[in-house]
Amino acid sequence: MPRHHFHLKATWKGGRNGTGTIAAGNLQQQISIPKEMxxxxxxxxxxxxxxxAAATCYLITLAAIIERKQLPVTKLSLETEGIVKVENKFTFEKIIHRPHLLVKKEATEKEWEMIRHATEMAERSCMISNALRGNVELAVEAEFETCE
Structure with a gap:
């Protein structure tokens, strides 16, 4: 069974309000605690x-489903919201994906049904969603628009 290994290197200076860096493949970024916290x-x-990670996995998975099923979607964009609950500890409570799909106006009813289904199927098929499921609530609120 093939396996893929991903590696990350990190550095950190200071305590809680310090800063650091991460490097993993093409990802190279400074890190710290957000101002909101x-x-x-x-x-x-x-x-x-x-x-x-959740958004890019969902978006790529949705694009692959649309391509594989040859659905008449001309443009795909996404906004994702993460909700963190603060009680005795910080808990990542929910992730909401809000894909926006432009669909050709000549799409059939069956194609519309398949497109709607694809937005839900992508969340269930995404590797990152599957890693989070059971710990973080996951939701999809898709928007559709027709185009020429």
Whole structure:
């Protein structure tokens, strides 16, 4: 069974409000605690990287499904929201994907049904979603628009 290995190197200077760097393949970035959590807000942070991983996995998976099924989608974009609950500890509570799909106006009813289904199927098929499922609530709120 093939396996893929991904590696990350990190450095850190200081305590809680310090800063660091990460490097993993093409990803090279400064890191710190976000300002919203009373940190310095330098570079990115784990919360942004988690929704970034979830969003890019979802988007790529959705694009692959659309291509494989040859669905009449001309443009695909995505906004993703991550919600962190603060009680006794920080808990990543929910990730909401909001894909926006432009669909050719001549799409059939069956194609429309397949497109709607694809937006849900992509969340269930994405490797990152599957790693998070059971720990973080995952939702899809798709928007569709017709085009010429």
């Amino acid at each position: 009373d940190g310095p807000g330098v570079g990115t942070n784990p919360d942004e990287m988690l929704i970034g």
